[in-house]
Amino acid sequence: MKLLLSATSLVHAAHCRNVLRAAGIRAELRNTWLAGATGEIPFRESAPQVWLVDDEMEAQAWAVLNAAANPAPGPSWQCRHCLEWHEAQFGACWRCGAARD
Ligand SMILES: [Zn+2]
Numbered sequence: 366m367k368l369l370l371s372a373t374s375l376v377h378a379a380h381c382r383n384v385l386r387a388a389g390i391r392a393e394l395r396n397t398w399l400a401g402a403t404g405e406i407p408f409r410e411s412a413p414q415v416w417l418v419d420d421e422m423e424a425q426a427w428a429v430l431n432a433a434a435n436p437a438p439g440p441s442w443q444c445r446h447c448l449e450w451h452e453a454q455f456g457a458c459w460r461c462g463a464a465r466d
Pocket residue numbers: 444445446447448449458459460461462463
């Protein structure tokens with residue numbers, strides 16, 4: 366497990382976790398209930414956090430989050446192997462791992 370980021374809100378943390386999961390990256394939320402303790406314990410320790418299950422996925426996780434924050438214009442595409450649909454910014458299939466054509 367590796368801490369990926371601390372978010373300013375639970376909504377933002379949950380969004381990041383959902384984006385990662387949609388890309389096939391295992392991630393979990395922590396500190397989902399500590400916001401009420403802000404001011405009593407340091408923000409970095411009370412803020413909602415997104416953790417990676419696999420430490421070695423950090424670079425890929427940031428690539429996915431950056432792509433989601435800055436979506437590339439263009440049409441969705443369909444994987445020729447498993448027929449899963451993907452947004453334009455993704456270069457590989459999250460389901461089967463095949464590279465985009
Ligand atoms: Zn596929």
